[in-house]
Amino acid sequence: MAKYLSPLRRLADLLGGYTTFTCPAADCDLVVRLRGTTAGERRRWQEFVADHHRHRSPRKERP
Numbered sequence: 690m691a692k693y694l695s696p697l698r699r700l701a702d703l704l705g706g707y708t709t710f711t712c713p714a715a716d717c718d719l720v721v722r723l724r725g726t727t728a729g730e731r732r733r734w735q736e737f738v739a740d741h742h743r744h745r746s747p748r749k750e751r752p
């Protein structure tokens with residue numbers, strides 16, 4: 690199932706000056722929200738979110 694961030698949430702982030710990055714993995718719920726960062730910092734976070742080592746899947750964390 691694909692992740693879905695509601696349009697209202699995205700609009701609120703935009704108006705509040707936030708940048709939101711979500712992990713591209715379908716079963717990972719990692720979301721990073723940034724505000725007042727430089728372009729370089731945003732880029733670092735974008736890369737981290739796209740390629741972090743441990744995806745946050747609720748299913749995988751269960752024994």
Ligand SMILES: [Zn+2]
Nearest residue numbers: 712714717744
């Ligand atoms: Zn992930």
